[in-house]
Amino acid sequence: MSRPLRAQWGLALATFAFAGAAWAAGGDLGQAEKQPTNWTAIGMFAAFVILTLFITKWAAARTKSAADFYTAGGGITGFQNGLAIAGDYMSAASFLGISAAVMTGGFDGLMYSIGFLVGWPVVTFLLAERLRNLGKFTFADVAAFRFEQAPVRVFAASGTLVVVAFYLIAQMVGAGQLIKLLFGLEYWIAVVIVGALMMVYVLFGGMTATTWVQIIKACLLLGGATFMALMVLLHFGFSPEAMFAKAVEVKTGIASALGKAPDAAAKEGSSIMGPGGFIKDPISAISFGMALMFGTAGLPHILMRFFTVPNAKEARKSVLWATTWIGYFYLLTFIIGFGAITFVLTNPGFLDAKGGLIGGGNMAAVHLATAVGGNVFLGFISAVAFATILAVVAGLTLSGASAVSHDLYATVFKHGRADSTSELKVSRITTVGLGIVAVLLGIAFEKQNIAFMVSLAFAIAASANFPVLLLSVLWKDCTTKGAVVGGFLGLVSSVALTIVSPSVWEATLGNPKGSALFPYASPALFSMVIGFAGIWIVSLLDRGARAAQDRAGFLAQQVRSETGIGASGASGH
Amino acid sequence: MDADLTERIARNPKYQELKARRSSFGWMLTILMLVVYYGFIMLIAFNKPFLSQRLGEGVTTIGMPIGFGVIIFTVVITGIYVRRANREFDALTEEVVREALK
Numbered sequence: 001m002s003r004p005l006r007a008q009w010g011l012a013l014a015t016f017a018f019a020g021a022a023w024a025a026g027g028d029l030g031q032a033e034k035q036p037t038n039w040t041a042i043g044m045f046a047a048f049v050i051l052t053l054f055i056t057k058w059a060a061a062r063t064k065s066a067a068d069f070y071t072a073g074g075g076i077t078g079f080q081n082g083l084a085i086a087g088d089y090m091s092a093a094s095f096l097g098i099s100a101a102v103m104t105g106g107f108d109g110l111m112y113s114i115g116f117l118v119g120w121p122v123v124t125f126l127l128a129e130r131l132r133n134l135g136k137f138t139f140a141d142v143a144a145f146r147f148e149q150a151p152v153r154v155f156a157a158s159g160t161l162v163v164v165a166f167y168l169i170a171q172m173v174g175a176g177q178l179i180k181l182l183f184g185l186e187y188w189i190a191v192v193i194v195g196a197l198m199m200v201y202v203l204f205g206g207m208t209a210t211t212w213v214q215i216i217k218a219c220l221l222l223g224g225a226t227f228m229a230l231m232v233l234l235h236f237g238f239s240p241e242a243m244f245a246k247a248v249e250v251k252t253g254i255a256s257a258l259g260k261a262p263d264a265a266a267k268e269g270s271s272i273m274g275p276g277g278f279i280k281d282p283i284s285a286i287s288f289g290m291a292l293m294f295g296t297a298g299l300p301h302i303l304m305r306f307f308t309v310p311n312a313k314e315a316r317k318s319v320l321w322a323t324t325w326i327g328y329f330y331l332l333t334f335i336i337g338f339g340a341i342t343f344v345l346t347n348p349g350f351l352d353a354k355g356g357l358i359g360g361g362n363m364a365a366v367h368l369a370t371a372v373g374g375n376v377f378l379g380f381i382s383a384v385a386f387a388t389i390l391a392v393v394a395g396l397t398l399s400g401a402s403a404v405s406h407d408l409y410a411t412v413f414k415h416g417r418a419d420s421t422s423e424l425k426v427s428r429i430t431t432v433g434l435g436i437v438a439v440l441l442g443i444a445f446e447k448q449n450i451a452f453m454v455s456l457a458f459a460i461a462a463s464a465n466f467p468v469l470l471l472s473v474l475w476k477d478c479t480t481k482g483a484v485v486g487g488f489l490g491l492v493s494s495v496a497l498t499i500v501s502p503s504v505w506e507a508t509l510g511n512p513k514g515s516a517l518f519p520y521a522s523p524a525l526f527s528m529v530i531g532f533a534g535i536w537i538v539s540l541l542d543r544g545a546r547a548a549q550d551r552a553g554f555l556a557q558q559v560r561s562e563t564g565i566g567a568s569g570a571s572g573h
Numbered sequence: 574m575d576a577d578l579t580e581r582i583a584r585n586p587k588y589q590e591l592k593a594r595r596s597s598f599g600w601m602l603t604i605l606m607l608v609v610y611y612g613f614i615m616l617i618a619f620n621k622p623f624l625s626q627r628l629g630e631g632v633t634t635i636g637m638p639i640g641f642g643v644i645i646f647t648v649v650i651t652g653i654y655v656r657r658a659n660r661e662f663d664a665l666t667e668e669v670v671r672e673a674l675k
Contacts, residue, residue, distance in 0.1 A: 107624075110640040111617070117644060118610045121651045125599035125606075129658070241631040248632045273634040274625025275617045282618040289614050313663060320655045327648040331641065556579045562592050563582065563669055 040379030059205035082321020087214030102337020106272025113330035119296025146553030172442030232339030291524035295458030298465030463490035482539025490531025497523030
């Protein structure tokens, strides 16, 4: 069974994989060297696992219906959901990757943080409340609200599964590399542990367990990062200027040690205080920015979280809390990155013979943990990083399972007549299936540079899911045909343009430099236009009987989206 | 929800007002966010020396407060929307719902 699967994915891999993209450096952990087994870290991680398994046991007793499984019965508060969203969104790659990017490029590292953050206000202003008022379990409930169910659900499930697949592969490979790095375990053992634990959380505890795993992880990560940033700032008497000055001095020193003339060394040292080579051409910058900004508003596992709260007001509060925590977290990673320049790059104990970090570039935050808190804190941060991956993959798996059981099985195959028990059964079977596939893919992609996958997932979410969702909710004349055709156009074009971009076409497929048909770093600027234009044109040309029905349904949809009358789970709260 | 109720709510001037106010406020803030974010990217793309200018005697550049400012702006603008929605839009929604269901 696993052989043909792996062979098949070997093909897919040949299509997608590529080596090295500066653009996605902040979203990837890259290859890692195996480190000596770290028992403190393993012990702390074991404590986290035991705690979360108890929570899963408690949650399992509460997970009886499909609604419990998908949305924790809608009983999560705005504050809790905000933390859980933050826990879903702050990945290990963004913690280790962004702090490493700041350590290397200083100011340039801010670009990632800001890009990943700016989508949240847009979600708040345009979607959060309306999503909650219209939806039940998945974002397809909203996108298909007034349309013909089957085609829109098939599109939404495809959009969900493709985004989840790319995101999941990136997380699984990241998990394997990270665990090799931090715990000193074999790659495949780490992937299997992650796969097995996530299956247990989702299978038995559903959304309730997933939510609490995310909340605990968010608190641990925020707590750990706060401690590190405080220790760094304390060292500099809480003066950012003193921290920056020391960082510039360290970078200047490194440049002169490499044989630069004093002038050139000073210039290189102070370059970390301003924008450097990160943005090459403005089109790539805008396109990449659009993928990050609007992709956030189209990530199925994030959108799903809005259905776990009782009403629109709590949905709105959850995004505010999420934005606050995520913004705070990115400020911390910036301080941590500068802290790594001053504490880690100056300590020969953390450097290898060539002056690089022991264990690879992404170890910046990990070595800083040792520098400010000793071995015990290193163990803590390592365990938190592992827990972080677990929380993210659990959310992704739950979202993928819901797309299959709620959108495909219950709505498309059973025409909405599936009972809660059989729907729940299908979700659980899908969870097991997704867990196995994720482990196999994680192992298959071990040696690949999967840096582009997270940004591709954001680009697809921005070009396929987001346009369909936005126009179905806000534009009266949108029709079933328009949504489905435009949505698929956005999906296909974002994937196709990524394949013919330099990073995949030239670096992976070995075509000569300059032969890539699409010269930019991210497809979003073009594929989003294709998606939106597709929906718009096809809807306007659509004159069928179904189109008339779609348009006639807008008023009732709008009234419900604005007032919440008739919203799922609104009564009794 | 039956068609009659929908029609009745849709005709209610308070509903019209809620819809218009929320929509214009939401789009206004969305555009503001886009301007700030893409303004920042454009500044990086076209005027790197400006961001690398030093503030006063130290090494801190003007880019640092601007970059941090964008992060804080993102959180604050979300807060501004939520604050107004919690007070004004929710009260208006409640009135619309009460009138519709009486």
